[in-house]
Amino acid sequence: xxxxxxxxxxxxxxxxxxxxxxxxxxxxxxxxxxxxxxxxxxxxxxxxxxxxxxxxxxxxxxxxxxxxxxxxxxxxxxxxxxxxxxxxxxxxxxxxxxxxxxxxxxxxxxxxxxxxxxxxxxxxxxxxxxxxxxxxxxxxxxxxxxxxxxxxxxxxxxxxxxxxxxxxxxxxxxxxxxxxxxxxxxxxxxxxxxxxxxxxxxxxxxxxxxxxxxxxxxxxxxxxxxxxxxxxxxxxx
Ligand code: NAD
Numbered sequence: 310x311x312x313x314x315x316x317x318x319x320x321x322x323x324x325x326x327x328x329x330x331x332x333x334x335x336x337x338x339x340x341x342x343x344x345x346x347x348x349x350x351x352x353x354x355x356x357x358x359x360x361x362x363x364x365x366x367x368x369x370x371x372x373x374x375x376x377x378x379x380x381x382x383x384x385x386x387x388x389x390x391x392x393x394x395x396x397x398x399x400x401x402x403x404x405x406x407x408x409x410x411x412x413x414x415x416x417x418x419x420x421x422x423x424x425x426x427x428x429x430x431x432x433x434x435x436x437x438x439x440x441x442x443x444x445x446x447x448x449x450x451x452x453x454x455x456x457x458x459x460x461x462x463x464x465x466x467x468x469x470x471x472x473x474x475x476x477x478x479x480x481x482x483x484x485x486x487x488x489x490x491x492x493x494x495x496x497x498x499x500x501x502x503x504x505x506x507x508x509x510x511x512x513x514x515x516x517x518x519x520x521x522x523x524x525x526x527x528x529x530x531x532x533x534x535x536x537x538x539x540x541x542x543x544x545x546x
Contacts, residue, residue: 312390312391312392313392314391314392314478314479314543315391315392315393315394315476315477315478315479316387316391316392316393316394316477316478316479316480316481316539317393317394317395317396317473317474317476317477317479317480317481317499317502318384318393318394318395318396318397318481318483319395319396319397319398319474319480319481319482319483319485319495319496320395320396320397320398320399320404320482320483320484320485321397321398321399321483321484321485321486321487321492322398322399322484322485323483323484323485323486323509323510323527323528324380324381324397324399324403324404324483324484324485324528325375325378325381325399325401325403325484326484326527326528327378327379327380327527327528327529328375328376328377328378328381328401328403329371329375330371330372330375330401330403332484333486333489343364345460346460347360348360348361348364348365349361349457349459349460350459350460350461351459351461351462352461353459354425354454354459358425358443358452358454359443361454361455362441362442362443362454362455365419365441365455365457366439366440366441368400368419369419369420369436369439369440370439372400372401372402372403372419372420373439375401375403376403376406377403377404377406377407378403378528378529379529379532379533380483380527380528380529380531380532381403381404381406381407381409382407382408383529383532383533383535383536384404384407384409384481384532385404385407385408385409386536387536387539388409388410390536390539390540390543391479391539391543392411393409393410393411394411394413394473394476394477395409395411395412395413396413396415396470396473396474396495397412397413397414397415398415398416398485398489398492399414399416400414400416400417400418400419400455400457401419402418402419402420413466413469413470413473414466415458415464415466415467415470415492415495416457416458416464416492417455417456417457417458418433418456418457419455419456419457420435420436421433421434421435421436421455421456422434422436422441422445422453422454422455422456423447423453423454423455423456424447424449424451424453424454425447425451425452425453425454426447426449426450426451428447428449429454430465432447433456434447434453434456441453441454441455464491464492467491467492467495470495471495471498472498474495474496474498474499475498475499475500475501476501477499477501477502478501478502478503478504479502479503479504479505479506479539479542479543480496480499480502480504480505480506481506481508481535482496482505482506482507482508482509482517482521483507483508483509483528483531483532484508484509484528485509486509486511486515487515487516487517496517504522504542505517505518505520505521505522506521506522506523506524507521507522507523507524508524508526508528508531508532509524509525509526509531510525510526510527511525512524512525512526513525
């Protein structure tokens with residue numbers, strides 16, 4: 310086994326499905342009974358910030374009440390045999406709560422807020438408890454919004470995430486439909502990875518190159534037994 314090797318995990322909403330958090334694309338184009346345009350776009354915020362705030366307050370409650378699943382813990386365990394970097398599209402903090410130490414959120418983190426003014430990426434504020442309210446403002450007086458990337462917004466963490474993928478010796482893509490761009494394009498940066506896996510119940514039909522091993526299973530099932538396999542794989546190199 311070699312701690313000079315790096316496993317990169319690229320996770321999506323399916324990662325947290327078995328923790329009871331609904332995925333996005335498995336529910337008929339609606340996210341928790343809302344149209345995405347009404348709750349997850351800058352236009353929605355301009356039109357009705359209270360509704361958007363309420364939507365994310367509800368999501369935050371579900372996330373705080375959820376617990377990491379066996380797949381989150383299995384990924385944490387990989388740190389005993391290798392460097393592990395996680396790039397997640399998820400806005401939940403279940404990887405961190407499972408004990409993973411290097412988690413990079415591509416689309417933000419619902420436990421934080423940021424200014425809705427011009428300096429949005431300057432600082433993120435930890436939300437104590439469940440709620441963001443109308444009276445929560447940044448030091449410049451702009452209302453605070455959830456620290457999440459909405460559809461139609463740029464992805465400030467993309468460049469850093471691409472650099473992480475470039476360093477992968479082993480890539481595990483898990484629980485993502487690879488439909489949301491630019492996030493889905495990140496897998497193209499893992500050119501140096503000698504071993505690539507995609508774990509997803511729909512792995513057989515997801516669009517990845519031929520050198521991926523497709524594991525058609527839920528996250529927990531797919532990660533089961535993976536530890537020994539990866540350990541052997543790394544010790545052989
Ligand atoms: P997606 O909803 O588009 O795709 C989910 C994928 O997970 C599908 O391929 C599905 O087959 C798979 N899946 C379903 N159950 C699974 C399980 N038990 N184990 C493993 N895989 C399973 O999600 P996406 O590709 O991540 O893109 C949606 C966007 O919505 C993300 O960018 C994210 O920001 C946001 N989102 C986040 C959360 C969260 O933070 N938990 C939840 C919903 C949506």
